[in-house]
Amino acid sequence: GAVVSQHPSRVICKSGTSVKIECRSLDFQATTMFWYRQFPKQSLMLMATSNEGSKATYEQGVEKDKFLINHASLTLSTLTVTSAHPEDSSFYICSCLFGTQYFGPGTRLLVL
C-alpha cells in the first residue's frame, strides 16, 4: 500500500520555540493532505486540510497563525507549531489522500 512518512517521530522543545513537522508521501502524489491531532486516550481530531498550491483550510477553533501549514509540493506538507506551549504537547498525525487516506506514523511533540 501507499507509504507516508513523518519527520521527526518525536520532538522535545522548550516553551516559546517553533517546531516543524514534515509529512511526505513516498510513492505517490497527494494533492490533499490532512493534519490531525490526538490527545492521550482520545480520538483523532482534524486540524486542517492542506491542498497543494493553496492555503490550508482550518477547522473551527484551530489557530491558523499558530499552526502554520505549507503544502509546497505534491509529496510534502509541513506543519509548524509556532511559539509552542505545554498545552500544544500532543501526537500529530498527517494523512495523504490517494483514493483513500493513508496515515503517517505520527509525531509526538512534548513542550517543556
Next chain:
Amino acid sequence: AQSVAQPEDQVNVAEGNPLTVKCTYSVSGNPYLFWYVQYPNRGLQFLLKYITGDNLVKGSYGFEAEFNKSQTSFHLKKPSALVSDSALYFCAVSLRSGNTPLVFGKGTRLSVIA
C-alpha cells in the same frame, strides 16, 4: 453532521475466540465507512472500508466488517483473535469515498489474552 459512536472503551477476548468491536454511525447521506488500527506510538493502519456493494467487507489480517443500514452499524469482526491483534481500533466515516476528512469514533482498545 456526521458522527461515529464506539460504545465500548475496552474489549477483552481470549485468544482463539471470535471478537467484535462495535461501531454505529450517523450521516445525512450515503456513508463511507472505515476501520483503522493503531499500535502504541504509531500512526493508523488501514484495515478495511465499505463504499458500496456487499454488506460484508473483508480486510487485512483476517478482519471483516458488516454494514447494516437499518441499524446504522459497521461492526468489526474476526473469527479467531490473536494476541497480536491487541491494539486501539478506530471506526471512521465520511460522506465521500475517503477524499474528505474522516470523522473518527473515540476508539476501542482491544486486549486479546493468551
